[in-house]
Amino acid sequence: MEPAISVRGLSKTFNGTVRAVQDISFDVANGEAFGFLGPNGAGKTTTVSMLTGGLAPTAGQATVDGIDVFHHPHEIKRRIGLVFQESTADPDLTGRENLELAAALFGVPRREVEPKIDSLLERMQIGDAADRLAKTYSGGMRRRLELGVGIIHSPRVLFLDEPTLGLDPQGRAGFWRYVQELRKEHGMTVFITTHYLDEADTICERIAIIDHGRIVATGTPSELKDRLGGDVVTVHPSRTGPDVEAAIRALPGVVAVTSYDGTYRVKAPRGEELIPTLVEACTRAGVGLTAVSLKRPSLDEVFLEFTGREYREDEGMTATDRAVRLGQASQALGRSRR
């Protein structure tokens, strides 16, 4: 089966100098949740804009749902769903009116509109607020409404560009629960950029890490973590010494041992399997253990490994990011008002 999204050698240079996206290639399978992770200015929004018919690339090719994105940008816009980080719901319309407007814009058949909107409103848990103006909604409600607007025409591929930025944990959880339900029901392919690595870890089946416009790693979250050499077992021994360290280092499965402040940090692909042999070896060497802990690497460590930088969730958006998004949002609104 053809991939839902196929990207080859895609590049975008702004003003002849800003190389926002540089020669990226990847496929996203049908029904997959694909995460696109990277720090601010990495090229995520630029990529989403190119894949959704909003921005012409400098070089490369891409198809979405089998359609060439660059030759048929209007067809792409009709087919896909897109949720921006910026609010695109009209604050002076009710939730229901926002959905009606989107349904008209996307040419949803008239007799399908009402049942569809009713069921969406209920699923989004804003049924009670359906006839209230969107400006009275909480951030989480507004995001769910915008997700409803993005999928009113039952797209097969949905793009979410940092959809939960600024939401509280509860709002984020509610948003993702709803996305997961939609995926289960409709087998929708979802392309997600997010600032929150933990989110990507739970939602996405596969991830690409983008840095300075280039993809630096691709894989499932666990593949990426495995590439770091696996888990870290931290041992607090009753005493330390070269003999203790040597005994640990000699155990099967141990990749590396570092000593730190009276403890040993032991890297092993399967930390939980190492613990029994580790305890046994220490006992044999006459060393007691006061504590043993197991830590699985998180995507934060993966990120650090592949980009050489700590991931900062709280940086928010760049000014350009904001300007680009606002431009896109007002374009979308302009389109809908015509």
Ligand SMILES: Nc1ncnc2c1ncn2[C@@H]1O[C@H](COP(=O)(O)OP(=O)(O)O)[C@@H](O)[C@H]1O
């Ligand atoms: N319209 C534009 N004109 C000039 N530079 C841009 C434009 N849009 C984005 N950029 C630049 O391209 C790079 C990638 O931006 P962007 O795709 O928004 O990153 P991200 O979404 O990962 O934060 C940044 O350096 C940004 O400043």
Ligand SMILES: [Mg+2]
């Ligand atoms: Mg962005």
